[in-house]
Amino acid sequence: MSDSNTTDFTNPPTFILLGIPGLEMAHVWISIPFSAMYAIAVLGNFTILFIVKREPSLHEPMYYFLCMLAISDLVLSTATVPKTLSIFWFNSRKIDFSACLTQMYFVACFLVMDSGILVAMSLDRYVAICHPLRHSTTLTNPVVAKIGLAVVLRSGILVLPFPFLARRWPYCRTNIIPHSYCEHMAVVKLACADIRISSNYSLSLGFMVTALDVFFIAMSYTQILRAIFSLPTKDARVKTFGTCGSHLCVILSTYIPSVFSALMHRFGHNVALHFHVLMANAYLLVPPMLYPIIYGVRTKQIRDRLLRLFSQKGI
Structure with a gap:
């Protein structure tokens, strides 16, 4: 089968990925930050999973949700980056039709899952700060498991039409994906x-x-801020706000690029194609890289456990 733009077929056995259109000559250089961010994301998220598993004091709802976020981000970045790097390094542009639809499904599914996990984490912070005495009895392990299952099912079911609809369309003009x-x-x-x-x-x-999840997160943090500002002393307010500061940073690093990307797709018709593609890749790479750094730096329990781990190995 020819890979030209004039190929006549209805169900291509393969698609051709161009990488970053217009920047083909710079693919090797672009691969350097891509591979670095991916390595940091993989190492950081596996570190979070390892620390939470090894530290009994972290066996709490907030850290269970954090582990879910780490697993989701590992899958999300691994679903795209290895193939992208193979294009950059080896010019391996072909991807099987079914593999392409599978990748499409995983990317969309785990993006929705990330958003749902952030809502669950907001719920945890709301109960912990606004109803601290009921936190352990409200968010029990079975409840956390049910919330996690609901997040997974929601994303899996809502995104399921994507590959099924894409499979039914005829592709008779080109199999080249820019x-x-x-x-x-x-x-x-x-x-x-x-x-x-x-x-x-x-x-x-x-x-x-996006609208529903942001609404629920905003409602949770409205109540959280009201509870914080009602505390009697400044030290108490600062300490309580610090317990949800890392989560707020993660929320901002997730939804700001999402809104920017949506606005660019809606109004940025004159923006170069390579910039659209770079932004789409950054949206999948930057948050998974930042999440473990944010939680590692801002969460005392994780930071202390990591320092103890290094000191035991003599680092």
């Missing part, structure tokens, strides 16, 4: 059919998930 991974709309736009169902569902899902 992207470094199988991003949903980048694939669907190649179809020679009316894709309004996919487009509208994607837009509605993105708006619904």
Whole structure:
């Protein structure tokens, strides 16, 4: 099968990923920050999982949700970065049709899952700060497990139409994807059919998930801030706010790039394609890299356990 733009076929056995269109000559240089961020994300998130597992004092709802976030980010980054680096280093551009749809599903699913986990973490902070005496009886291990299962099922079910709709479209114009991974709309736009169902569902899902999750997080932190400002002393307010400071940093590092990316897709029609693709990759790489750094620096229990681990090994 030819890889040209004029190839005539309906169900391509493979797609061709271009990497960063327009910056092909710089792929090797671009791979340096990509591989560095991926290495930090993998090492940092595995460190979080290891520390929480080894430290009994961290066996609490907040850290269970943090482990869920770490696992989700490991899957999210691993679903895209290795293939992207293979394009940069070995010019390995082909991806099987089914593998492309699988990658599309995993990327969208775990992005939605990340958002749901942040809502769960906000709920934990709300109960811990506004109703501290009821925290241990409200967020028991079975309740945490049910919340985690609900987050997983929500993301899995809501994103399930993406690959099924994408599979039904005929791809009779080209099999070349101007992207470094199988991003949903980048694939669907190649179809020679009316894709309004996919487009509208994607837009509605993105708006619904982001709007609802941000609303619940905002409601939680409104109550949290009211409880903090009602404390009698400044030291008590600072100490209590510090317990949710890392979570706030994570929320901002997640939703600010999301909003910026959405606005760029909506209004940035004159923005160069390579910038769109770079932003799409940064959105998948930067938060997974930042989360363990933020929690490692701002969470005393994790920081102390990590320092003890290094001191035991004589580092």
